[in-house]
Amino acid sequence: MRISLQNLSFAYDSRPVLEGITLELGEGEILALVGPNGSGKSTLLRNLAGILRPTAGSVYLDFKELQKFTPRELARLFGAVEQERHVGFDFTVRELVELGRLPYLGRLERLGPEDRAAVWRAMALTHIEEFADRPISTLSGGERQRVFLAIALAQEPKALLLDEPTAHLDINYQLEIMEIIRERARAGLTVIMALHDLNLAAQYADRMALLHRGRVLALGRPEEVLTPERIKEAFGVEVAITRSYPTGAVQVQLLPPARAGQGLARLGPDEGRDEDGGG
Amino acid sequence: MKGNKRKALAFSILAGLALASLIGAATVGPVTIPLGKSLALIFRPDGSLESAIVREIRLPRALLGFAIGLALALAGAALQGLFRNPLADPYILGIAGGATTGAAVVIALGWSGPLTLPLGAFLGGLLAASLVYRLAKTRAGRTSPFSLILAGVALGAAFASVTSFIIFFTAGDRRLSEILFWGMGSLGRANWPYLWAMLPVAALGWLALQVRARELNALALGEEGAQHLGLEPERFKKALLALTTLLTSTAVAFAGTIGFVGLITPHIIRLILGPDHRFLLPASALAGGIFLVWADAAARTVLRPAELPLGVITALVGAPFFLYLLRTRPGGEMR
Numbered sequence: 001m002r003i004s005l006q007n008l009s010f011a012y013d014s015r016p017v018l019e020g021i022t023l024e025l026g027e028g029e030i031l032a033l034v035g036p037n038g039s040g041k042s043t044l045l046r047n048l049a050g051i052l053r054p055t056a057g058s059v060y061l062d063f064k065e066l067q068k069f070t071p072r073e074l075a076r077l078f079g080a081v082e083q084e085r086h087v088g089f090d091f092t093v094r095e096l097v098e099l100g101r102l103p104y105l106g107r108l109e110r111l112g113p114e115d116r117a118a119v120w121r122a123m124a125l126t127h128i129e130e131f132a133d134r135p136i137s138t139l140s141g142g143e144r145q146r147v148f149l150a151i152a153l154a155q156e157p158k159a160l161l162l163d164e165p166t167a168h169l170d171i172n173y174q175l176e177i178m179e180i181i182r183e184r185a186r187a188g189l190t191v192i193m194a195l196h197d198l199n200l201a202a203q204y205a206d207r208m209a210l211l212h213r214g215r216v217l218a219l220g221r222p223e224e225v226l227t228p229e230r231i232k233e234a235f236g237v238e239v240a241i242t243r244s245y246p247t248g249a250v251q252v253q254l255l256p257p258a259r260a261g262q263g264l265a266r267l268g269p270d271e272g273r274d275e276d277g278g279g
Numbered sequence: 280m281k282g283n284k285r286k287a288l289a290f291s292i293l294a295g296l297a298l299a300s301l302i303g304a305a306t307v308g309p310v311t312i313p314l315g316k317s318l319a320l321i322f323r324p325d326g327s328l329e330s331a332i333v334r335e336i337r338l339p340r341a342l343l344g345f346a347i348g349l350a351l352a353l354a355g356a357a358l359q360g361l362f363r364n365p366l367a368d369p370y371i372l373g374i375a376g377g378a379t380t381g382a383a384v385v386i387a388l389g390w391s392g393p394l395t396l397p398l399g400a401f402l403g404g405l406l407a408a409s410l411v412y413r414l415a416k417t418r419a420g421r422t423s424p425f426s427l428i429l430a431g432v433a434l435g436a437a438f439a440s441v442t443s444f445i446i447f448f449t450a451g452d453r454r455l456s457e458i459l460f461w462g463m464g465s466l467g468r469a470n471w472p473y474l475w476a477m478l479p480v481a482a483l484g485w486l487a488l489q490v491r492a493r494e495l496n497a498l499a500l501g502e503e504g505a506q507h508l509g510l511e512p513e514r515f516k517k518a519l520l521a522l523t524t525l526l527t528s529t530a531v532a533f534a535g536t537i538g539f540v541g542l543i544t545p546h547i548i549r550l551i552l553g554p555d556h557r558f559l560l561p562a563s564a565l566a567g568g569i570f571l572v573w574a575d576a577a578a579r580t581v582l583r584p585a586e587l588p589l590g591v592i593t594a595l596v597g598a599p600f601f602l603y604l605l606r607t608r609p610g611g612e613m614r
């Protein structure tokens with residue numbers, strides 16, 4: 001699905017949170033939203049999901065304006081997982097993933113063969129079939145996150161909106177989640193995700209949008225967006241930018257204030273890596 | 280599948296118990312009437328005193344008790360799901376307290392009847408429900424579990440004292456028994472007109488909740504999670520609050536405030552059948568009805584010929600059980 005944001009602004013009461021966001025996304029593209037806390041990442045995702053109404057500007061989904069979709073229709077287009085989701089009662093994994101079919105079912109309608117197939121597909125894609133009948137409380141954080149992703153995939157959406165999908169997860173689970181997301185993008189899903197881990201974002205995103213105070217400070221491929229100057233402007237810290245040796249992805253290295261003063265930020269990639277290994 | 284068999288078994292047992300309780304309760308009371316005879320009298324009255332006791336006193340009382348237990352348990356199950364809080368219940372949230380005040384106002388104005396009482400109670404209950412909902416809401420638009428409970432308890436106490444004041448100034452010699460009736464509940468006023476008003480509310484309320492069972496399940500993901508599934512939580516919450524208030528208020532109008540049925544019943548059923556509201560709602564409804572019929576039978580017989588307030592029995596059974604649940608499920612559903 002093509003997603004197009006045109007000059008989107010949003011304010012809580014009269015406090016502006018997003019100002020003039022303009023973005024274009026194509027099918028199968030992964031966009032990472034990065035930026036400091038309070039820069040508007042989650043608010044942008046909520047505006048896209050139809051939970052918040054933009055105060056100005058507009059969003060087009062395949063050339064149709066977002067406001068013209070009903071909540072149910074939007075739930076068939078977007079699979080979304082918000083930050084720090086908690087499940088209120090101890091449902092089993094299967095019961096939860098079946099909730100993903102809600103946008104397709106009438107109030108008293110039972111799950112049909114198509115719905116069951118979609119539920120199984122979602123569980124297979126997220127590798128949670130073996131937990132299907134376990135209560136959610138018995139799963140680890142990474143397993144839960146996969147269940148939430150499975151709910152979103154059971155909606156058979158055209159795009160995924162994910163708010164910090166890897167927060168609080170061990171690195172092995174982070175990798176698992178990101179690989180599942182990349183696989184879905186290759187299958188044609190458009191992905192927009194907020195990530196606070198710049199390196200993870202650089203490794204998996206096709207493009208990044210660096211948000212700062214509700215504006216897009218930079219938009220482009222990770223190596224275009226992640227520069228010491230822009231990161232200094234958004235986060236107020238000195239960093240060195242290097243290249244990851246095996247993957248070629250851009251890497252952000254934090255510099256302690258004292259060293260930053262010595263101008264390490266301007267070191268080349270190789271020297272930067274040596275410095276990191278030595279420390 | 281194993282889970283389905285278990286559910287089928289549980290529902291068969293509950294349905295059987297419900298029927299047995301309704302018939303059984305007609306034999307229990309100060310005058311002993313054997314089961315066979317009371318069964319015969321239900322269907323073929325013979326004009327005797329025993330016939331009148333069974334048909335005019337015990338049967339409507341048992342049926343009303345069942346309908347009220349059902350309504351309260353449903354309201355509790357729905358409120359717990361709505362607020363994702365196993366401590367939610369029409370009494371703890373103050374809705375029953377508001378309903379009592381509404382009913383007391385109707386009586387004080389001299390308008391009491393089988394339709395005006397529940398109407399007044401409903402208005403009072405709605406006032407309480409909207410107050411508690413607004414008080415518990417944080418600025419970000421979420422309801423925190425603790426402020427919800429605290430606001431409910433405080434409002435409930437306030438409404439109870441308003442009710443007592445109204446009764447004190449209007450009920451004359453009966454003031455103490457009236458305060459006791461509204462504060463602790465009793466099925467002593469059961470009659471057929473009350474029953475004809477209660478039954479449709481209980482039945483329609485159940486139906487209206489049942490069709491929203493899957494949406495209640497979705498709400499377990501939180502409001503935002505439910506929104507991502509196409510739900511409109513604000514509308515949904517208001518509809519559910521109105522429905523649970525209707526069920527609660529009608530129950531309160533005919534039997535005063537009976538605590539713990541709405542709190543405990545869904546809790547126990549959830550432990551047995553799991554949290555899926557498609558099964559939790561009907562099973563809680565049946566279990567709540569059964570529980571209240573027997574609680575009333577106990578209230579009538581423990582100190583016979585005197586009658587205990589019904590709330591004494593339900594709290595006696597309910598409170599320790601609830602505490603036990605809290606202690607043995609550390610972390611579990613409490614967050």
